[in-house]
Amino acid sequence: MKASDILYQHDVKKTLSRLALIQALQSSNLPLSENEIRDRMHEQYDRITFYRNVQTLADSGIIHRIVIDNTLVKYALNCCGKEKEHQHSENHVHFYCKNCGQTICLDAIPAHSYPLPEGFSMTDCEVVIKGYCNLCTPGNHA
Amino acid sequence: MKASDILYQHDVKKTLSRLALIQALQSSNLPLSENEIRDRMHEQYDRITFYRNVQTLADSGIIHRIVIDNTLVKYALNCCGKEKEHQHSENHVHFYCKNCGQTICLDAIPAHSYPLPEGFSMTDCEVVIKGYCNLCTPGNHA
DNA sequence: TATTAAATGAAACAATGTTGCAAATATAGG
DNA sequence: CCTATATTTGCAACATTGTTTCATTTAATA
Numbered sequence: 001m002k003a004s005d006i007l008y009q010h011d012v013k014k015t016l017s018r019l020a021l022i023q024a025l026q027s028s029n030l031p032l033s034e035n036e037i038r039d040r041m042h043e044q045y046d047r048i049t050f051y052r053n054v055q056t057l058a059d060s061g062i063i064h065r066i067v068i069d070n071t072l073v074k075y076a077l078n079c080c081g082k083e084k085e086h087q088h089s090e091n092h093v094h095f096y097c098k099n100c101g102q103t104i105c106l107d108a109i110p111a112h113s114y115p116l117p118e119g120f121s122m123t124d125c126e127v128v129i130k131g132y133c134n135l136c137t138p139g140n141h142a
Numbered sequence: 143m144k145a146s147d148i149l150y151q152h153d154v155k156k157t158l159s160r161l162a163l164i165q166a167l168q169s170s171n172l173p174l175s176e177n178e179i180r181d182r183m184h185e186q187y188d189r190i191t192f193y194r195n196v197q198t199l200a201d202s203g204i205i206h207r208i209v210i211d212n213t214l215v216k217y218a219l220n221c222c223g224k225e226k227e228h229q230h231s232e233n234h235v236h237f238y239c240k241n242c243g244q245t246i247c248l249d250a251i252p253a254h255s256y257p258l259p260e261g262f263s264m265t266d267c268e269v270v271i272k273g274y275c276n277l278c279t280p281g282n283h284a
Numbered sequence: 285t286a287t288t289a290a291a292t293g294a295a296a297c298a299a300t301g302t303t304g305c306a307a308a309t310a311t312a313g314g
Numbered sequence: 315c316c317t318a319t320a321t322t323t324g325c326a327a328c329a330t331t332g333t334t335t336c337a338t339t340t341a342a343t344a
Contacts, residue, residue: 018291047331070301071212111269128267155309189324
């Protein structure tokens with residue numbers, strides 16, 4: 001889907017930096033870090049605007065934030081760039097390769113539901129699996 | 143268990159700042175942030191030493207790190223201060239209250255195992271559930 | 285096209301995490 | 315107990331990440 005249509009459908013103002021940010025994410029089928037997005041945005045990248053826009057786009061449901069650890073955050077378009085019309089499930093599982101850094105949205109795998117203590121309520125469940133991808137798992141030879 | 147015994151059993155050198163760090167965590171039955179630990183360490187707290195020691199103690203299996211999000215990390219003793227002798231399970235579930243900030247180790251709940259794509263391998267599974275604790279859930283009146 | 289509210293980008297700040305290095309300290313051996 | 319040695323500590327300086335204020339620019343509406 002066109003970046004401008006995504007913004008329009010989510011009732012978010014169309015600006016050059018937002019279009020460039022969405023297009024950067026669309027140029028990859030994997031979630032990207034700020035640095036990876038910056039490299040794809042070229043001149044359009046401004047750090048302060050970036051922080052504000054990822055907040056705005058996350059709030060409006062266009063993208064989601066994946067916290068790999070306290071020093072690494074990745075961003076991904078909801079619906080992962082596919083043309084699916086149905087709303088992206090917020091609570092799916094993410095995989096991070098500790099060797100190559102590749103991050104994968106396992107959209108097909110919903111986060112398991114865990115029993116909470118009496119009186120507690122849940123709004124989000126974030127699951128990050130760390131390990132090695134098919135290319136980096138010892139013993140696999142690509 | 144005494145802090146010095148914990149260090150000895152894990153073959154980590156006994157120093158004042160490590161003892162104070164462990165004792166700070168022992169003084170709470172909930173995981174603590176750096177600031178919460180700092181307040182409990184008083185004069186013994188030094189920021190650089192703190193970062194190095196949490197790394198050392200995590201590597202040796204004495205504590206574990208809970209990344210709530212990119213701007214908030216909590217630390218907890220393995221075995222959660224209880225006198226259990228068995229090794230703490232690395233992959234349990236954590237709960238974070240979005241209202242009061244309280245973080246809870248749900249030690250009894252092992253992280254669910256998720257199917258990975260062919261050729262992938264897992265080393266860690268981090269599950270953070272966010273929501274509201276019993277005191278902060280709307281509708282509950284303490 | 286003019287109006288208005290929102291978005292941008294610069295500067296300055298705040299918080300978090302890291303590295304190099306000299307001084308201090310913990311353990312092991314005598 | 316004392317000395318030797320390797321580790322730990324704490325300072326200074328730096329790097330990265332994220333935020334706030336405010337004047338200017340831009341997008342959407344009438």
